[in-house]
Amino acid sequence: MTNTHVDYQLSQLDQLEAESIHIFREVAAEFEKPVLMFSGGKDSIVMLRLAEKAFFPAKLPFPLLQVDTGLDFDEVLATRDSWVDRLGARMIVATIDEAIAAGHVVDDGKTSRNRMQIGTLLGAIEENGFTAAFGGGRRDEEKARAKERVYSHRDDFGQWDPKNQRPELWSLYNGRIHAGEHMRIFPLSNWTELDIWSYIHREQIEIPSIYFAHEREVIERDGMLLSVGPEIQPKAGETPVTKTVRFRTVGDRTQTGCVESEAADTAAIIEEIAVARVTERGATRGDDRFSEAAMEDRKKEGYF
Numbered sequence: 001m002t003n004t005h006v007d008y009q010l011s012q013l014d015q016l017e018a019e020s021i022h023i024f025r026e027v028a029a030e031f032e033k034p035v036l037m038f039s040g041g042k043d044s045i046v047m048l049r050l051a052e053k054a055f056f057p058a059k060l061p062f063p064l065l066q067v068d069t070g071l072d073f074d075e076v077l078a079t080r081d082s083w084v085d086r087l088g089a090r091m092i093v094a095t096i097d098e099a100i101a102a103g104h105v106v107d108d109g110k111t112s113r114n115r116m117q118i119g120t121l122l123g124a125i126e127e128n129g130f131t132a133a134f135g136g137g138r139r140d141e142e143k144a145r146a147k148e149r150v151y152s153h154r155d156d157f158g159q160w161d162p163k164n165q166r167p168e169l170w171s172l173y174n175g176r177i178h179a180g181e182h183m184r185i186f187p188l189s190n191w192t193e194l195d196i197w198s199y200i201h202r203e204q205i206e207i208p209s210i211y212f213a214h215e216r217e218v219i220e221r222d223g224m225l226l227s228v229g230p231e232i233q234p235k236a237g238e239t240p241v242t243k244t245v246r247f248r249t250v251g252d253r254t255q256t257g258c259v260e261s262e263a264a265d266t267a268a269i270i271e272e273i274a275v276a277r278v279t280e281r282g283a284t285r286g287d288d289r290f291s292e293a294a295m296e297d298r299k300k301e302g303y304f
Contacts, residue, residue, distance in 0.1 A: 040080030
């Protein structure tokens with residue numbers, strides 16, 4: 001007997017893409033005022049590409065929000081502006097300097113600008129009345145993010161309680177909130193770093209050039225290679241050297257390290273990531289090294 005049914009199966013990337021697009025559409029239909037947190041890094045760019053697909057040919061039904069530390073890489077900001085211009089999206093930039101002036105953040109001279117993003121972000125969400133904020137966090141990045149739901153509830157102080165999370169059986173999401181509360185939404189929760197790079201390769205997505213191998217003057221500090229610049233200068237016993245490196249993740253220049261690499265295109269990066277045994281945050285983010293619970297402590301206070 002002839003089988004007339006086509007064996008139709010989605011690839012892993014197609015399944016992840018479909019799930020993320022479903023989440024975007026659910027949030028747009030359910031929440032009054034969502035916003036997409038967009039830094040110009042690889043994860044937020046993939047998230048923006050998925051949002052573009054979710055609502056094409058219409059424009060995005062929500063604005064973009066960046067929390068600017070004043071210490072972002074120039075290449076990242078250039079790519080951010082390129083995406084915003086191409087999509088015709090509305091971009092809101094909340095700066096730490098403005099948050100300090102408004103009293104949302106206190107600069108005590110000791111706290112890193114990365115941590116100051118918490119008050120800056122919460123101030124921007126409250127000021128604009130956002131009820132949901134898309135973030136590019138993935139569960140494989142860090143153990144605090146591994147325990148977080150796709151719909152992550154924040155109370156009226158913007159705080160997260162990891163012991164009081166809502167069940168998401170059968171991918172059914174509970175978006176009910178009270179006045180003053182909001183949800184953080186993570187459409188990339190089930191993606192891995194390898195999935196992200198495979199999707200960038202397949203879709204030929206524009207990302208900042210510093211993700212690819214290039215020569216850069218660096219110093220080794222606390223087990224990381226930091227880029228020499230105005231904020232990072234050699235201390236006693238440190239010698240600047242020029243190496244071929246790339247960034248696995250991008251953020252505050254003073255807290256983000258690079259790795260030695262010859263991977264100059266997405267195919268080479270995929271090969272490199274496939275054998276990696278340390279996540280990009282664990283390998284190159286100084287802000288996650290303050291303590292074993294550094295990320296969870298920041299998230300409880302309202303971090304991304």
